[in-house]
Amino acid sequence: MSQKLGKASMRPEHPVYILNSASVVGTKEGQGPLGLLFDKVGEEDMFGCETWEDAESTLQKDAVGLALNKAGINPEDISFILAGDLLGQSIATSFGISSYQIPLLGVYGACSTCGESLILGAMSIAGGFADKVVCVTSSHFASAEKEFRFPLEYGNQRPLSATWTVTGSGAFILSGESAAGKGKPRACITGMTVGKIVDYGLKDSMNMGACMAPAAASTLEAHFTDFGCQPDQYDKIITGDLGKVGQRVLIDLLRDKGYDISEQHMDCGIEIFDADSQDTHAGGSGCGCSAVTLSAYILKQLEENNWKKVLFMPTGALLSKTSFNEGKSVPGIAHGLVIEAL
């Protein structure tokens, strides 16, 4: 039986189990609405390191370690790790996970990387290429500001459309066997849709929600077509980090395509911070935003059967400081996964 579905979607023959997962976040995320749900909240955002990049590496290392520990699985039992982050040449990953000595496949999809790593991880399990894989992604507010925008010391003003990069890392252990880990799996992956680059020509790196929303709309439309489904078949349709501006754009764009997702839509970036009291403007963003929200909040709702089936779709803005400063646009991309309660 083919595992391919429609043009850009896949339905694994057997569900892929999320055996366990972990989330590690910084202080600001710990003070936010989801603060009590994270596995670990740092005491300070340097995590005992000397550079922001090392701090982000530590986030990944801790998230993977915690997830393995919670699942009762040793690093040597993992076939490979699919990992990525936002920094140039993915250095948070290279220096974060090397000590586990697990074979690595590095991935990059900007803030959609969590979705991409889970899609490729689920493919490796469902295709019979691996028994267990780890998917991990991270971002750090300070390393991201340094990488993409201005030095923090500059005290740059942020427009209201700007998002705040989440300091956090989420790690997930996937397997085709529901009894492979300690206890019961948290949920399972039953479908995937790979997104394409969508570029509306926007050039504002301080309004990434608007840059990414067209890609989210494109992937959602492809998903509904490929699976022959409607928005109301999901308890939640969850984007990664569109924030408040991008959410409005997405809902409007989809309405034009004949889909109303206003009832089901949720955005990890809107959930993770309290914009009023935390001064985070449009919401949270970054590779870590969707990853820690999936681990701490979304999987918990599925475990508690508050939700039965969600579409989890991290969104990414494909820019670098080089392309931005050379006057290029900020194209978007989004990858979707169907995640179901057991």
Add this chain to the structure above:
Amino acid sequence: MSQKLGKASMRPEHPVYILNSASVVGTKEGQGPLGLLFDKVGEEDMFGCETWEDAESTLQKDAVGLALNKAGINPEDISFILAGDLLGQSIATSFGISSYQIPLLGVYGACSTCGESLILGAMSIAGGFADKVVCVTSSHFASAEKEFRFPLEYGNQRPLSATWTVTGSGAFILSGESAAGKGKPRACITGMTVGKIVDYGLKDSMNMGACMAPAAASTLEAHFTDFGCQPDQYDKIITGDLGKVGQRVLIDLLRDKGYDISEQHMDCGIEIFDADSQDTHAGGSGCGCSAVTLSAYILKQLEENNWKKVLFMPTGALLSKTSFNEGKSVPGIAHGLVIEAL
């Protein structure tokens, strides 16, 4: 039947065909020993663009277009594209391939990215998740020097251990059906080994061959163990861009592990330039180096039955200018593929 083999290897149940491929290179590569074999040699290294980054994007766009054309396949018949490059946030890819409107999975493994994309591409085909995929990677001498080292205008001196980043892009079209394209497939992929990060603590970004050789040795040892094979079962064991220094280190390290590969070893970086007349020191490097050599030279040898079976193993140095300037080491990674004549 499981497609997993040993700890970190995979053997697809059915061979994955390389339907066709294309290579596009810069002027220096065109003047090198393989010059006449490339599909397209640029007239000048800007490829008609205004920035080095755009020039690299053009390389990817042209390589994908040529490969599709040679295979007689339309972009809309491709399930997804696995692509990457060396620039921060993989912008050569984002701006190079977006016009094809093919769903994208971005990958990053430094100069090993060609191997990683082919492994994940072969997995998606062999797992039944896609009918046809494109794998493309690129590098450009000038965009890489700017990204990793010094401005070209600075006229920095290069030690003899340094390698010269190849300006080039190689694209490959994979399918499970040998009759899917125009004409006969070029070769097939019958095995894969995913490598892990190996860090000997070296910090010299001007001697990347030595930084990567330990990773190449590690992946080779894992490969020989997982497949229960010996070096002499391959006509060639081909690394990506170790150059002359890395080659010596690799052969010595493997001799210590009980394997003699001195007869079979070949390095794309050594083949692509004539070090004496082209002033390229230890050899060529970059994501594009192994990709264009595979397309133009290695697949040709397999097509002509000069070789029956090779192990193709691109090697990557996991550094960024940030990690390098913060005093971090340069860890290595290498991914291997068994490629056979039809």
